Amino acid sequence: MIAKDPALDRRIWMLAWPLLLSNITAPLLGLVDTAVVGHLDSPVYLAAVALGSNVFMFLYFSFNFLRMGTTGFTSQARGAGEATLVVLLRALLLSTLVGSALILLRPLLSDVALWLLGGSDEVQGLAREYIGIRILGAPAALGNFALIGFAIGLHRTSVPLKMTVLMHSSNVLLDVLLVQVWHFDVRGVAVASAVSEYLGLAGGLFWLRREIFGAAWRALPVGALKQVAPMLQLLAVNRDIFIRSLTLLTVFFFFTAQGARLGDTVLAANAVLITFLLLLSNTLDGFANAAEALVGDATGRRDRRALDAAVAGTGKWTLIIAAAALLAFVAGGGPLIRLLTDLPGVRDTATTYLPWMLLLPLTASAGFWLDGVFVGATLARQMRNTMMVATALFFPVWWLTSGWGNHGLWLAMNLFMASRGVLMGWVWYRISAWAE
Template sequence: MTNLRADWAHRPTHRRVWALAAPMIVSNVTVPLVTLTDSTVAGHLSHASQLAAVAVGGAIYQLPVFLCGFLRMGTVGFSAQASGREDGDDLRRILLQTLLLSLALSSLLLLAAAPLLSPVLRLMDPSADLRGLGAAYLHVRLAGLPAALASYALAGWFLGAQNARVTVQILIVTNLVNIGLNLLFVLGFGWGVRGIALASVIGEWSGCLLGLTRIAGQLRRFPGHLHLDELRRWVCWRPLLGVNRDILLRSIALEGVFFAMTTLGARLGGSVVAANALLLNGLMLTAFALDGLANAVESVTGHAIGARQRDTLRRALVVAGGWSLIGSLLFVAVFALGGHLFVDLQTDITAVREIAYTYLPYLAVLPLIAFPGYLLDGLFVGATRATEMRNAMLVAALVFLAAATLLHPLGNHGLWIAFLAFMLVRGGVMAWVARRIARTADGWLTRPVRA
């Protein structure tokens, strides 16, 4: 307890964590604001099917994008560890590797999109009208996929290199352009669902191009050379690909849970899936806000491992953990006291509002249950310990599936209870693994993976 108090009282650590976390929180909050704006604009159109189409189409688009989140998460740890070693050569190689990966993946996904789009929409079992609107949204939205994946790679690299400012700029430009054009195209020009999708595409390309223009300035801080011959050797790709593989499997399990929430909700009716989407926007606000602290932990953890600074790592975890707890309690209060207003701001469709009101208590308790998982993600990402992250997420996903099956007779209540169980197990398993690693001889400094 004395060590915890001393670590919490260490002011330089507070300043370092918040120097990274504060701009990331501001930028991260704009990410769910895009989905929130999409839902709000669609929610004020004339038919509930348009809101449901954005929810369904957005869920399908986010599936491959979210799964490719390893392009950011898998890059941060390697970039941060290279930064801690002041290794400019490694920083250049990691950047090129992750950009090449983003290009290859976006090409494969676009080739697969045409034959898979219709089967995926049928799997969700919406009405014919909803399928048509969802397909129209996706046909436009997919044009932004290459930019979205490249932005992931750039954001992770800049954050790991201790430059959260550029990561923030990429996210803010992407999301604010999206929000502004969303209002213009839909409310101003009346372009409907297609206008919502087009605004997202332009926003994604704007953020990507901005990130590309900032690379040269970052590299000047870390002198070095790019050795292209290393890219022809498998040994230089194996660690990065291994971490990305495990994060991909972890992301498949996580996105599978969210996709199941949308799919099972859609089978309960269009108004139910729309209401669940509005409530999950609240969880997204919580997650992306608290992820700012997790992002700080990613960067500090990787840098401390590269520089072999045990005390720095421990203090950062204590400080970020304390602030994450405080933040989660604030979100609990916001949703408990202002949940009805949060729903009303997103839609004026009475049927959707009434359903969302019923399930607000689940949203109110989610932040407190979910925050340990967000924080520990930062620790595992910075340490490039993706295998442990993968295993914890697989266990939690299996718990969700079992709970959703057993509680199916409870309808949407059962679905939300299963989701709460998923979040609880996710954080609990990761905390248990983290404690075991900390008790080893060198703790989190043992066998850092190097790209």
């Protein structure tokens, strides 16, 4: 029985709600780009932006370790009463180096990505222009990951929300001006996205100015950035989270590819149903981020009671939100499918496989929550290993049930999600028992 702690519950919600709003509004950026080019006089523009956006979705998700690693180290430094600014400076240095490397490698990245994604020569040509322009925003996009991670680690979760609002609003304005008014087609969309990343970075630096400049800067330990060991530790954590993210992306890309082999209607229906998973993950990520901040703070202070309370408190709210999501999916699953598509065949197929989606709040929620716990405790190696084991289980399950068609594919996905939660829960239990 989890003891009631109103003060902790309020703290969790104060941390979670700005991140919850930020996560839910994040997909709006892609919707705006789609809506703007979707009204041009040829479908090739929409296809080109769709290809280019997928490239950056994969690319930036792969480097999301900059956000996670920065959150864990910042929250632990905060709890231990150590300088937090040096954590941010190391992350910003790493994001600048990686972002600059991506710009230099953009011809190779474009060639490989477009070879994998396909498309007509005209669409690929436009997508290549889009990628070539938008990649110029990579240092800012990765720098934003570092700033957001730093803000969460400091429990300043309103900052990521402000940054998201600034980026989205500026992107909308620039999209309309560059595409609808000045007719720059996909180039305008790419410029708008890249510029909005830099505006978000400027906004983050402004809203975190007290934590970065002034007294914090003057108190920065001399030679802190020259210390090799902390930088190697950051690189090791980021490496493990990077591998974990690539493994997760592999499962989702394989899932999409197998759906495509079952036909266009199944592929489209699965894309509709994945929206349910995105809604669930974006909602629960707010509480996972709260877990990152609270667990990291308690770990830095070496306060076992606060650590256990943070894990139990965020776990309780994850369970409550998962139950609410299950009820919402049961009541609103059919209407949401009808909202997302008006094609009768896709609607009927999505409705057939909807029961598998109803299981996801039960099978996936623990994994999302424990991601936050592990990030706060900087258990990146354990995150990587459990993800790899869960992935190793996914493929045999899919192969054994491949005769069931899409039902087997969704069974494998649910078991993959459930195994992540079970494995991470077992690892956390073992670590907690050893620490006693």
